[in-house]
Amino acid sequence: MAVASILKSRVEVDEWRNLVKARPRTLERRRRLANAAWLTAITGGFFLAVAPLVSVLWTVVSAGLNRMDAEFFTSSMRGVIGAGGGALHAIMGTVQITLASAAISVPVGILAAVYLVEYGRGAFARTLTLLVDVMTGIPSIVAGLFAFALFSLVFGPGMRAGIAGAIALSLLMTPVVIRSTEEMLRLVPVELREAAQALGAPKYRTITQVVLPTAASGISAGVMLGISRIVGETAPLLLVAGFTDSMNYNMFSGRMASLPVFIYSQWQNKGIDAAAYDDRAWSAALTLIGFVFVLNLASRMTSHLLTRKSR
């Protein structure tokens, strides 16, 4: 019996060897072909996706460098006709409006996400999640119209101010912050919350001392993502912050320029010396891309620093 079973397995082993040996040529060929086909498709897809990006970047950099000079970053367009002038007023406007939107969106977004993950149960939480989803898809012009209507109702029609732009943008940024914070909070292991609770920590202390710090790097990345989402928005700002050629440091009164609107207006209202307007538009575009780039870098750095601390 033992011999028979050994023989049988011998036979099987031989058959298997033959199979393996017999297959290589045809099978190997097919495998290689399939491999090559997939590699081509994947690489092709990659280049297809990256080509427009590279092209845009190349165009913006090459055209934008023309006016990357000191004057561009130190002066406004006040009284400038034709060549010269700068985008300082638009840069400052973008910085102020973006910071103000973040100041609104970050606390609201983080608190909302904490509610959804740590406290929210049942129909109310589900409705809230649905609303956040819907908000993520709001067209930016609608956010602009909302802020326009709000400020018209409160301060009378035609009110323009940087803060109105910030409120419109925060409407776009908040759902991004909620979503990404929510995801990061859900990644914090239940064991950590239980460990904190088992130490006799009240729930809110568990959240502020354990859950949020553990998720900090992810949350900061989400905030940066939210900022990148709004920093290039044009339509709402055009509507409620308006445009000006002059510096305006006051968020609460008067029109306030911003980089996207600056680009738009330079492009749209060219003077006699059209090239000067084009150059300023391209340089402003390059500055904006630089902004987003720096933000991304900063987000990577903060999350790197924060995660390294935990290792």
Added chain:
Amino acid sequence: MTTATAVIAASQVDIANFSASYGSTTAIDDVSLTIPASSVTAFIGPSGCGKSTLLRSINRLHETLPDTSSTGSIRLGGTDVYGTGIDPVVVRQRIGMVFQRPNPFPAMSIQENVLSGVRLRHHRLSKATAEMLAEWALRSADLWGEVKDRLGKPGGGLSGGQQQRLCIARAIAVQPDVLLMDEPCSALDPVSTVAIEDLIAQLRREYTVVIVTHNMQQAQRVSDQAAFFNTAGAGLPGRLVEYAPTERLFSEPAEQATADYVAGRFG
């Protein structure tokens, strides 16, 4: 003359007719047992018989999961921890817990981890007190020598066994009366396991230790009394089958099921 009620040690745990459920499934049914102070009590039994559920009910962690419920009473030093007006947070401050997988807080250093219980409760510590307390807790957890030069480093950088001892240090830094341990060695290598077992032997002088373990030898090595739980099948409620001094439970069990389980015939 003796009074009718014996003096109850402050850290004795009396469980009476206790049941706990997840939704409609009862995990542990009608358990009554007394866990004496300053000793080690082992919970043994096959997976799914409700040992963890009962353990997590002692510090009221069970109720933090959604849709859970419990009946019966658990007394700590004579006071029902489920009594009206008892804050579960206060209960947990007196009953520490160590989990199966070491779970130091990743965003905190070793010292911060040890002191986290105190800080989470809002107490402020002077630098000197903090250092003293951290050293005391780490010494009690037999970890001081290994980490004293890197107290500011993250706890995640330690080995699994060291992390678990860090978690024990964290639990005893708040000076609880009772220490619950849910399979504290099951994620550890044999050497770390021995270290934790030695530690438990020291801790039993000052704390009431309750340990869930799947390891029969471990139960025999570390515990003074052992409770054997069993369930008639998956999803059916777990019951206390036998509770006796460890030596007797293993050498002359009263129940056939206990005998079969400790002999390794099932589970």
